[in-house]
Amino acid sequence: QITLKESGPTLVKPTQTLTLTCTFSGFSLSTSGVGVGWIRQPPGKALEWLALIYWDDDKRYSPSLKSRLTITKDTSKNQVVLTMTNMDPVDTATYYCAHLGYNYFDYWGQGTLVTVSS
């Protein structure tokens, strides 16, 4: 059974760096073909893909946010970490991590709401 859960601060100040952790179970990020992605959703708005890391440590980032994002993995802890620099109120959103199937997201975490405010 695959499960994922996001954790991190619920409130960050403008210009700060956000660090979110995705802790998962039921699969290994050292298995060929496996990936974990991050997706966010501002209140009342659409889903937006942010970043993805593959089992071989290959990484992909949304072109519009690439300069602000870093995704890493700790295979021994079954965790994936996303950092986003220079946070702004427009970055207020629910952040999800998800398991990558072939090229779709078949298992999602419950999401964590991050508010950016001074």
Added chain:
Amino acid sequence: SYVLTQPPSVSVAPGQTARITCGGNNIGSKSVHWYQQKPGQAPVLVVYDDSDRPSGIPERFSGSNSGNTATLTISRVEAGDEADYYCQVWDSSSDFYVFGTGTKVTVL
């Protein structure tokens, strides 16, 4: 970058058929996936690879994809189908993942 366009809303009476479109340049050459999201919940995959259903998804959910439009069809709509629906593709030319603009399905 690749853009996926969906109608903002679709309304349907119970028992009828809802069709949700997802438009993209030559989307028929890509694999399209669909997610259902109910208020306050994480998205759930309901169709993958254009027309396949994950285990546990009712047969009422089906998909098709051709030309510049992919379609999610919900047959015999029930009140519980009221939700937001998103399409998604992997853009192989850029190796990015793209979500559609989302469609709110209202059951009258």
